[in-house]
Amino acid sequence: MTSPYIVRGKKIVTVSSRGTIENGAMRIENGKVADIGTWERLRKESSDVHVMDYSNYVITPSLVDCHTHLLEYAPTSLYPVTIETHFWAAKAILFHALSSGITALGEQICGHPVCDIPIEAYRKAVLDLPIDISFATASISIGFEKMAHFTSITQSSSVDKTSLNDLELVRMIAEESDYPGENIFINATPANFKENDVPKAGEMIYTLEVLKQIVKTYHKLDKKIGAHVAGEVGIDRALEAGVDVLHHAHGITDELLVKAVQKGVEIVATPMGGTHLKPNSPEEILKMIQLNIPVSISTDAYLPPYKGTSWLPFQNQELRGPDVLMLIAQPAMQLLKRYNYDENEILALLTANPATILGKGNRYGRLEKGLEANFLVSEGIPGLEITQIEKVKKVFFQGRKVIERT
Structure with a gap:
C-alpha cells in the first residue's frame, strides 16, 4: 500500500457526470480515487498530504483497448519466438501497450496453429503485471484457400467447420470467456495475413x-x-x-444501424481494419453515436492497416500495435468535436465505453470517487488533442506510477 497523495492537474477530464474540472485535483488512497474536485478545496482539506503537481498537464482516465490479439497472434507475427520464449515477447508487447497509456485490454484467445497454449497459461502469464486483462475465448475461421x-x-x-456448430464445444468456449469479445467469427477473417494469402476472407461461416x-x-x-x-x-x-456486441460491423448500413438500436447492441469500431471490408470511417462512427449506440474504438492489434482509407495516415501495411490507438481514433474524435460533443463524451470512446464492454465499468474508465x-498525465486529451505516445508523460495503474517520461 502506498501512502495517500494528491495529484493536481491543469484540468481533469473525468468522463463522468462531473465533466471537466479546471485546476482539478484527486486524492488517491489504497489504489483508488478517494476524492476529486478543485485544487483549491482539496488543498485546504488535505494540507498534510503529499502533492504531485502536474498543473501544466491534463489528467484523464487511462485508455482501454477492448479488442486486441497481443498475447496469442502478435508474438509469432513480430518475433522469432519458440514456445519457450513466446511469453517473453508477449510481455514486451504488453509493456508497449502500457507505455502507450493503455492500462486495460480485452484480449482474444482464438486458437493458433503453432501455439499449443491453454487459456490458463495466458491468465497466469499476466497475473503480476500492472495492466488489467479480460479474456474473450473464441473459435476462429481464417480465410485461406483451404x-x-x-x-x-x-x-x-x-x-473442421462442422465442429464449430457443436454446442458442447461452444459451451466449453463460453464458460472460459470473460466478456463479449470476438467469441465467434460470422465471417472468415483475413487476420493479419496479406490479402493474397486469404482469398476466402469474408465468407459466411454460420x-x-x-x-x-x-x-x-x-x-x-x-x-x-x-x-x-x-x-x-x-x-x-x-x-x-x-x-450482444458487434465487433467491426464494417459495411453497416443506415437501416442496420437502426436495427442495432432496436436490438440494444453495442459496437466495437475498428478504424484500422480487421475484416475483408473497408473499416469504420469517422462519419460512420458519428452516425452510431448520434443514434445513441454505445461505441468503443479499438485497434484489433497487431494488424496491417487497411489500404485505401482517407482517415488513416499509414504509408505501408506494416503490422501496427496498441501505440496507434490514439492516432486511429483521432479523426472520429475530432469530427465529434466539430459536432459539438463534449470532450468527456468523446474520450469515453477510449475509456468508459470499452471498460463497460469488458464488464468493468464499475471499476475504471472514469475518474470518480471509489x-x-x-x-494519465498528458500534454492534452488522448486521441482528441494528442496522438503521440511521447506526450503521455505519466501512467498510473491502481494508484501506482508505472510509466514516467520526462
Missing part, C-alpha cells in the same frame, strides 16, 4: 439457425456474446440471432 478453423479449447489442433443456438448457449450461462462480423448479410444475421486510480 479454410482453417481453430478454437481456444482445441488450441493448435485445427477443427447459418442463422446455428447462430441462434450459439447465442442461446451463451445466454443460458448468463454471458453476453460478441461476434466478428462485416457486411450487410452477416450483420443482419448477427442482429437477428441476438448477438473507482480505481488508473489515469
Whole structure:
C-alpha cells in the first residue's frame, strides 16, 4: 500500500457526470480515487498530504483497448519466438501497450496453429503485471484457400467447420470467456495475413439457425456474446440471432444501424481494419453515436492497416500495435468535436465505453470517487488533442506510477 497523495492537474477530464474540472485535483488512497474536485478545496482539506503537481498537464482516465490479439497472434507475427520464449515477447508487447497509456485490454484467445497454449497459461502469464486483462475465448475461421478453423479449447489442433456448430464445444468456449469479445467469427477473417494469402476472407461461416443456438448457449450461462462480423448479410444475421456486441460491423448500413438500436447492441469500431471490408470511417462512427449506440474504438492489434482509407495516415501495411490507438481514433474524435460533443463524451470512446464492454465499468474508465486510480498525465486529451505516445508523460495503474517520461 502506498501512502495517500494528491495529484493536481491543469484540468481533469473525468468522463463522468462531473465533466471537466479546471485546476482539478484527486486524492488517491489504497489504489483508488478517494476524492476529486478543485485544487483549491482539496488543498485546504488535505494540507498534510503529499502533492504531485502536474498543473501544466491534463489528467484523464487511462485508455482501454477492448479488442486486441497481443498475447496469442502478435508474438509469432513480430518475433522469432519458440514456445519457450513466446511469453517473453508477449510481455514486451504488453509493456508497449502500457507505455502507450493503455492500462486495460480485452484480449482474444482464438486458437493458433503453432501455439499449443491453454487459456490458463495466458491468465497466469499476466497475473503480476500492472495492466488489467479480460479474456474473450473464441473459435476462429481464417480465410485461406483451404479454410482453417481453430478454437481456444482445441488450441493448435485445427477443427473442421462442422465442429464449430457443436454446442458442447461452444459451451466449453463460453464458460472460459470473460466478456463479449470476438467469441465467434460470422465471417472468415483475413487476420493479419496479406490479402493474397486469404482469398476466402469474408465468407459466411454460420447459418442463422446455428447462430441462434450459439447465442442461446451463451445466454443460458448468463454471458453476453460478441461476434466478428462485416457486411450487410452477416450483420443482419448477427442482429437477428441476438448477438450482444458487434465487433467491426464494417459495411453497416443506415437501416442496420437502426436495427442495432432496436436490438440494444453495442459496437466495437475498428478504424484500422480487421475484416475483408473497408473499416469504420469517422462519419460512420458519428452516425452510431448520434443514434445513441454505445461505441468503443479499438485497434484489433497487431494488424496491417487497411489500404485505401482517407482517415488513416499509414504509408505501408506494416503490422501496427496498441501505440496507434490514439492516432486511429483521432479523426472520429475530432469530427465529434466539430459536432459539438463534449470532450468527456468523446474520450469515453477510449475509456468508459470499452471498460463497460469488458464488464468493468464499475471499476475504471472514469475518474470518480471509489473507482480505481488508473489515469494519465498528458500534454492534452488522448486521441482528441494528442496522438503521440511521447506526450503521455505519466501512467498510473491502481494508484501506482508505472510509466514516467520526462
